[in-house]
Amino acid sequence: MLSLEPKDISTAELHQYLLGAVAPRPICWASTIDKEGNANVAPYSFFNVFSSNPPIAIFSSNRRVDDNTTKDTLANIEATKEVVINVVPFNLVRQMTITSISYPSEINEFEKAGLTPIASEVIKPPRIAESPVQFECKVTEIKPLGNEGGAGNLIFCEVVKIHISENILDEENKIDPNKIDLVGRMGRAFYARAKGNAVFKIFQPVNKLGLGFDQLPDFIVKNEELNANEKAALASVTAMPSDAIMNVAQKLISNIDFNPKQAYKMAKSCIQQGDNGMALAILTTLGKVEF
Numbered sequence: 001m002l003s004l005e006p007k008d009i010s011t012a013e014l015h016q017y018l019l020g021a022v023a024p025r026p027i028c029w030a031s032t033i034d035k036e037g038n039a040n041v042a043p044y045s046f047f048n049v050f051s052s053n054p055p056i057a058i059f060s061s062n063r064r065v066d067d068n069t070t071k072d073t074l075a076n077i078e079a080t081k082e083v084v085i086n087v088v089p090f091n092l093v094r095q096m097t098i099t100s101i102s103y104p105s106e107i108n109e110f111e112k113a114g115l116t117p118i119a120s121e122v123i124k125p126p127r128i129a130e131s132p133v134q135f136e137c138k139v140t141e142i143k144p145l146g147n148e149g150g151a152g153n154l155i156f157c158e159v160v161k162i163h164i165s166e167n168i169l170d171e172e173n174k175i176d177p178n179k180i181d182l183v184g185r186m187g188r189a190f191y192a193r194a195k196g197n198a199v200f201k202i203f204q205p206v207n208k209l210g211l212g213f214d215q216l217p218d219f220i221v222k223n224e225e226l227n228a229n230e231k232a233a234l235a236s237v238t239a240m241p242s243d244a245i246m247n248v249a250q251k252l253i254s255n256i257d258f259n260p261k262q263a264y265k266m267a268k269s270c271i272q273q274g275d276n277g278m279a280l281a282i283l284t285t286l287g288k289v290e291f
Contacts, residue, residue: 024184024192028059029086032076041109045185055159060152086131136161241281249281
């Protein structure tokens with residue numbers, strides 16, 4: 001394992017290790033205006049939401065590593081205390097990258113990137129019409145994290161208005177991950193697309209106590225037929241299988257040739273279908289098997 005101390009490597013190299021490991025990161029596509037009303041658009045991937053009540057998003061506008069300068073977005077926000085956070089779907093990712101170019105402050109990135117500015121309802125900076133979700137925000141705090149190149153400036157944004165395209169909603173009026181088709185930032189020139197096979201569900205109740213690895217039969221924890229995620233699915237079950245479930249598992253196993261690998265295949269199939277209790281029952285019935 002490569003072990004490093006931040007003080008022993010360059011800021012640029014450290015930056016890439018951080019971004020390569022903490023990924024994919026959502027992208028804040030920030031639209032702002034300066035004191036004269038000139039619009040600016042720029043993307044930031046040091047970004048997330050941190051509170052629902054009040055609704056707070058935070059992104060960081062870092063000092064440039066090469067010359068320690070700050071960006072127009074930060075200057076605009078310092079002057080106006082307002083910003084629109086627009087999300088970035090896959091169909092806009094190349095336009096987003098154009099707005100990452102360090103154009104002079106007098107250049108309109110909306111025009112450069114072929115984007116349509118539309119008026120916000122509560123604040124002055126315009127929204128990006130093409131973005132499927134737009135958060136109008138009041139900036140409540142700007143927290144500098146240092147004075148050297150690479151240092152961040154945390155921008156605390158309170159969401160005061162949300163605009164959501166109906167095209168990305170499902171029948172329950174919830175955002176459909178495949179319809180919104182978001183893009184995440186990786187390290188270097190890499191991005192990730194959250195759609196199709198990249199999107200998956202895990203139903204894990206947080207208010208019900210799972211068994212945990214320490215309560216699973218030892219042969220399950222140590223067996224190499226199951227990967228770590230499959231074992232964790234079993235550990236999430238809230239109780240060992242009841243007698244009724246064990247009887248069903250015994251009948252399932254009796255219907256196949258007594259082949260341990262087949263039993264594990266059956267258990268894996270149950271896990272894939274979300275029936276972790278039955279998977280645990282099958283394996284518990286099988287007992288310890290040496291391969």
